[in-house]
Amino acid sequence: MHGFHGRIITVDLTRRAFTIEAADPAHLDAYLGGKGLATRLLLDRNPAGVDPLAPENNLIFAAGPLCGGVAWGASRYGVFTKSPQTGFYTESYSGGRTPQAVDAAGFDAVVLTGAANALTALTIHPDGCTFHDAADLAGLDAYATEDAARERFVLPRDDAKRVGAVVIGPAGENLCRLAMIANERWRCAGRTGVGAVMGSKKVKAIVFQGDRKRQAADPAGLAAHAAAFAKRGVETKGVQVYKAMGTTMMVGVMNAAGAFPAKYWTQGNCEHWEKISGETFHKEHEVKAHACAKCFMSCGRMAKLASGRHKGLTLEGPEYETIYAFGGLCMIDDMAEIVYLNDLCDRLGIDTISAGNLCAFTVEAVSRGRVDYPIAYNDPDGAARLIQDIASGTGIGALLGQGIKVAARAWGLEDLAVHVKGLEPAGYDPRALRGMGLAYATSDRGACHLRTTFYKPELAGMIPPDAVEGKAAMLIEFEDRLTIFDTLILCRFFRDLYTWDELTQVIGLTTGLDASEAALKRRAAAIADMTREFNLREGLTPADDRLPERIHREPLPSGKELPREAFDAMLADYYRLRNWSPQGVPTGAADL
Numbered sequence: 001m002h003g004f005h006g007r008i009i010t011v012d013l014t015r016r017a018f019t020i021e022a023a024d025p026a027h028l029d030a031y032l033g034g035k036g037l038a039t040r041l042l043l044d045r046n047p048a049g050v051d052p053l054a055p056e057n058n059l060i061f062a063a064g065p066l067c068g069g070v071a072w073g074a075s076r077y078g079v080f081t082k083s084p085q086t087g088f089y090t091e092s093y094s095g096g097r098t099p100q101a102v103d104a105a106g107f108d109a110v111v112l113t114g115a116a117n118a119l120t121a122l123t124i125h126p127d128g129c130t131f132h133d134a135a136d137l138a139g140l141d142a143y144a145t146e147d148a149a150r151e152r153f154v155l156p157r158d159d160a161k162r163v164g165a166v167v168i169g170p171a172g173e174n175l176c177r178l179a180m181i182a183n184e185r186w187r188c189a190g191r192t193g194v195g196a197v198m199g200s201k202k203v204k205a206i207v208f209q210g211d212r213k214r215q216a217a218d219p220a221g222l223a224a225h226a227a228a229f230a231k232r233g234v235e236t237k238g239v240q241v242y243k244a245m246g247t248t249m250m251v252g253v254m255n256a257a258g259a260f261p262a263k264y265w266t267q268g269n270c271e272h273w274e275k276i277s278g279e280t281f282h283k284e285h286e287v288k289a290h291a292c293a294k295c296f297m298s299c300g301r302m303a304k305l306a307s308g309r310h311k312g313l314t315l316e317g318p319e320y321e322t323i324y325a326f327g328g329l330c331m332i333d334d335m336a337e338i339v340y341l342n343d344l345c346d347r348l349g350i351d352t353i354s355a356g357n358l359c360a361f362t363v364e365a366v367s368r369g370r371v372d373y374p375i376a377y378n379d380p381d382g383a384a385r386l387i388q389d390i391a392s393g394t395g396i397g398a399l400l401g402q403g404i405k406v407a408a409r410a411w412g413l414e415d416l417a418v419h420v421k422g423l424e425p426a427g428y429d430p431r432a433l434r435g436m437g438l439a440y441a442t443s444d445r446g447a448c449h450l451r452t453t454f455y456k457p458e459l460a461g462m463i464p465p466d467a468v469e470g471k472a473a474m475l476i477e478f479e480d481r482l483t484i485f486d487t488l489i490l491c492r493f494f495r496d497l498y499t500w501d502e503l504t505q506v507i508g509l510t511t512g513l514d515a516s517e518a519a520l521k522r523r524a525a526a527i528a529d530m531t532r533e534f535n536l537r538e539g540l541t542p543a544d545d546r547l548p549e550r551i552h553r554e555p556l557p558s559g560k561e562l563p564r565e566a567f568d569a570m571l572a573d574y575y576r577l578r579n580w581s582p583q584g585v586p587t588g589a590a591d592l
Contacts, residue, residue: 001025001028001029001511001512002214002215002216002217002510002511002512003033003065003066003214003215003216003217003507003510003511003512003513004023004028004033004065004108004214004511005023005106005107005108005212005214006022006023006025006028006108007020007021007022007023007106007107007108008020008021008022008023008041008107008108008109008110008111009107009109009110009111009124009128009129010111010113011110011111011112011113011122011124011129012113012114013055013112013113013114013115013116013120013201013202013203014055014113014114014115014116014117015114016116016131018128018129020107020128023037023108023109027040028108029513030523030526031487031523031526031527031530032064032065032484032487032488032507032511032513032523033062033064033065033108033487033488033489034062034063034064034065034078034486034487034488034489035062035078035080035091035483035486035487035489035527036486036487036523036527036530037062037108037109037487038060038062038078038080038091038109039080039089039527039530039531039534040530041058041060041080041109041111042058042060042080042081042082042089042534043530043533043534043537045058045111045113046058046082046534048537048538049537049538049539050082052081052082052083052084052087052193052196052197052200053084053175053196053197053200054200055113055114055115055200055201056113056114057081057082057197057200058081058111058112058113059079059080059081059111059112059113059194059197059198059201060079060080060081060109060110060111060112061077061078061079061102061109061110061112061166061206062077062078062080062102062108062109062110062489063076063077063078063099063102063103063489064076064078064486064487064488064489064490065214065487065488065507065510065511066488066489066490066506066510067099067100067102067103067214067489068100068103068104068162068213068214069213069214069216069222069510070222070223070226070294071222071226071229071294071506071510072226072229072230072233072294072295072296072494072497073294073295073297073490073491073493073494073497073498074294074488074489074490074491075095075096075097075099075100075292075293075294075295075491076093076094076095076099076292076489076490076491077093077094077098077099077102077103077166077189077489078091078092078093078189078486078489079091079092079093079094079181079189079194081194081197082197082538083192083193083194083422083423083445083446084175084177084193084196084197084200084403085177085178085192085193085196085354085403085422085423085446086192086403086421086422086423086445086446087421087422087538087539088421088444088445088446088534088535088538088540088544089444089445089531089534089535089538090191090192090193090194090444090445091444091445091486092180092181092189092190092191092192092194093189093450093486093489094166094181094182094183094187094188094189094190095187095292095295095491096164096183096184096187096292096293097164097184097292097293098164098165098166098183098184098187098208099164099292099293099489100162100164100293101162101163101164101208101209101210102124102164102166102208103162103212103214104161104162104208104209104210104211104212104213105124105125105126105208105209105210105212106126106210106212107124110124112198112201112203114201115200115201115202116131116201116202116203117202118133118135118202119133119134119135119137119138119173119202119204120132120133120134120202120203120204121133121134121137121149121152121153121203121204121205121206121207122153122203122205122206122207123153123154123155123206123207123208123209124206124207124208124209125155125157125159125160125208125209125210126159126210126211126212130153130155132152132153134204134205137204137205138173138204139170139173140169140170140204141169141170141347141348141349142167142168142169142182142185142346142347142348142349143185143346143347145167145168145169145204145205146165146167146182146183146184146185146205148205149165149167149204149205149206149207150163150165150207153165153205153207154207154209155209157209159209159210159211159212160209160210160211161209161210161211162208162209162210162211163207163208163209164183164184164207164208164209165183165205165206165207165208166181166182166183166189166205166206166208167181167182167183167204167205167206167349168180168181168182168195168198168199168203168204168205168349169182169195169346169347169348169349169350169391170348170349170391170392171195171196171199171348171349171350171390171391171401172195172196172198172199172349173199173204174199174391174392174393174401175196175199175200175393175401176193176195176196176350176390176391176393176401177193177196177401177402177403178193178196178350178351178354178355178358178390178401178403179193179194179195179196179198179199179349179350179351179391180193180194180195180349180350180351181194181195181198181349182195182346182349185315185316185346186300186315186316186317186346187292187316188346188351190351190352190353191351191353191354191423191445191448192351192423192445192446193351193403195349214510216509216510217508217509217510217511217512218508218509218512221509222506222509222510225505225506225509229497229502229506230296232497233296233494233497234296236496236497238496239296239297239497242297242298242299242493243289243297243298243299244289245278245279245282246278246289246299246300246301246319247299247319247320247321248277248278248281248282248301248318248319248320248323249278249320250278250320250427251273251276251277251278251320251323251324251327252273252274252277252278252279253459254269254320254324254427254428255269255270255273257432257433257459257465258429258432258556258558258560259428259429259431259432259433259436259455259465259560260273260324260328260427260429261324261328261329261425261427261428261429262328262329262331263328263329263331263360263377264329264357264360264361264363264364264416264418265329265418265429265550265551266554266557267556267557268429268431268432268556268557268558268560270327270328270331272327272331272333273327275333275334275335276323276327276332276333276334276335276338280335281301281303281335284306284307284335285303285304285305285306285307285335285336286303286304286305286306287301287302287303287304288301288302288303289301289302290302290316292491295491297491297493297494299493300316300317301316301317301318302314302316303315303316303317303318303339305336305339307336308334308336308337309336310336310337310339310340311336313336313339313340313343315339315342315343315346317339317342317346318335318338318339318342318352319352320427321352321353321426321427322338322341322342322345322352322353322356323335323338323427324356324426324427325352325353325355325356325357325360325427326338326341326342326352326356326359326380326383328427329356329357329359329360330356330359330360330363330377330378330379330383331360331377331378332378332379332380332383333378334380337380338380340380340384341355341356341380341383341384341387344384344387344388345387348387348388348391349391350387350390350391353424353426354403354404354423354424355387355390356383357404357418357419357424358386358390358400358404358407358424359375359382359383359386359387360377361404361407361408361413361416361417361418362375362386362396362400363375363376363377363379364413364416365411365413365416368413368416370411370412370413371396371411373386373395373396386400403422404417404419404422404424405417405419405422415548415549415550416550417548418548418550418551419446419447419548420440420441420443420446420447420544420545420546420547420548421445421446421447421544422446423445423446423447423448424447425440425447425449426447426448426449426450427449428449428455429556429560430547430551430562431551431555431556431560431561431562432465432556432558432560433454433455433458433459433465434458434465434466434467434468434471434562434566434567434570435452435454435455435457435458435463435465435467435471435474435475435570436449436454436455436458437547437551437562437567437570438454438471438472438475438567438570438571438574439451439452439454439475439479440547441545441546441547441567441571442475442545442571442574444531444532444535450482450492451479451482451483452475452478452479452482453478453482453492453495454474454475454478456478456495457474457478462474466560468566468569468570471570471573472570472571472573472574472577473573473577475574476574476577476578479524479528480520480521480524480525480528481495481498481500481503481524482495483523483524483527483528484503484507484520484523484524485498487523487527488503488506488507500517500520501517503515503517503520504516504517504520507520525578525579528578528586529578529586529588532580532584532585532586533586536585540584542583542584545571545584547562547567549564552564552567
């Protein structure tokens with residue numbers, strides 16, 4: 001089939017063996033690849049109710065049909081598994097240049113099953129998998145691990161035209177349920193604990209290498225489309241803003257909207273926001289735009305601190321979500337300190353959104369006398385100490401490393417904890433942006449902003465933030481299109497450029513399949529049903545599609561609120577429009 005490698009490799013870590021099989025053409029047609037294919041594989045291969053850290057929980061890597069080619073915004077890979085943080089389905093994505101190597105190995109999906117008996121590294125190449133002992137990498141941070149992997153585990157093969165490595169840090173080795181998978185130091189499949197699953201399999205690093213390329217149905221047409229797409233795209237306002245400021249611009253936007261979560265979800269803005277804004281960051285430090293492969297947006301910020309006690313520290317970041325988590329929830333008013341905490345999380349291999357949420361939650365627990373720990377608001381040293389304890393499983397870090405649900409229950413603070421399905425929300429307060437509340441509640445992987453990026457239409461005036469009627473319908477429209485993004489594994493920031501019409505063109509030119517808007521929406525609905533089926537099988541109940549009660553009970557100081565009845569009305573609409581029962585069970589209407 002055009003646009004696909006047509007192969008899946010399954011690596012059995014217990015037996016140190018692998019098998020290569022043909023991908024089912026019906027699955028490629030129905031689900032396109034990426035999220036669609038990986039979800040089908042998880043549903044078929046994962047035992048129902050499996051412990052996320054058990055050998056039988058499959059860990060799947062995939063690049064999409066557009067990766068490695070001429071299409072813009074497609075240099076991304078996805079990781080799919082059952083989350084140890086939530087106990088439900090998860091997906092996590094990363095960019096950079098490594099996705100090109102993942103794709104060049106020549107598989108539509110790479111499935112890891114079983115568990116090695118000692119720390120191991122893998123090289124995935126067009127002929128299969130080579131196993132390496134990696135005991136001496138134990139305890140290394142993610143940066144050092146990646147350097148070692150690229151130095152030691154790249155095979156001297158003629159087909160090693162593209163090479164990349166994905167790794168875990170100490171947090172993944174220690175089975176911290178916030179652990180992430182990293183590549184190129186600062187690119188991360190960050191959320192929901194995928195690094196802990198990799199650690200449970202005793203895989204410290206995976207090198208991908210190869211020279212395989214997908215064959216497009218219409219190469220000339222695809223190249224012409226890519227050229228025209230770039231010519232139009234580079235001049236758009238959104239692209240220019242991202243290139244100039246990256247996601248740091250959102251600090252000012254969200255504070256102005258009163259939707260910037262601060263002081264552990266008690267405020268919708270903070271007085272020190274200008275100190276941690278993108279404008280101040282670019283003015284006070286050395287910051288340059290940086291891009292993934294095949295990207296003209298360059299949203300990344302390659303930064304070098306020009307002052308302060310961390311002067312000279314260099315990294316790509318921080319993103320808005322990291323700034324919100326530490327600068328908002330933890331009330332840290334110095335961007336240099338936020339950059340330092342970002343770097344610490346990246347080295348240890350911990351998701352910054354969860355880390356910031358847990359640090360602020362701990363501050364509140366301390367203030368209520370539920371735990372004794374040296375941490376306060378605007379305390380970067382206390383946050384750094386706690387992050388290190390979480391990664392190493394030391395002291396209260398051992399409890400927090402099991403996730404906010406476990407910690408909240410142990411400390412008797414379940415009414416205080418803000419999460420959905422065990423995943424903490426991103427930096428968009430649902431009391432100010434009600435659609436984001438629906439997005440958090442219905443996301444397959446927990447309180448996720450990326451499944452719909454619904455802050456976009458609410459902030460852009462496409463629908464009023466406090467509206468209820470029509471919100472579910474618009475959210476589903478966004479969700480369906482972005483589900484197709486995830487089958488292709490396209491970057492979210494191209495959402496304004498890849499309209500339904502553009503998706504129809506690029507998918508048709510790549511695969512030759514029926515890619516009409518109607519056909520793509522049928523695929524998206526089927527993938528939504530399939531993912532829902534996985535979660536229902538793992539014990540999902542209607543109660544898991546709810547926001548924390550305090551979000552309904554406690555208005556923001558501005559008066560913005562999300563009454564329970566308004567949320568319930570949106571959720572009921574969502575279920576109905578998805579052709580799900582009032583309990584959120586698919587009826588089968590979306591089957592292909």
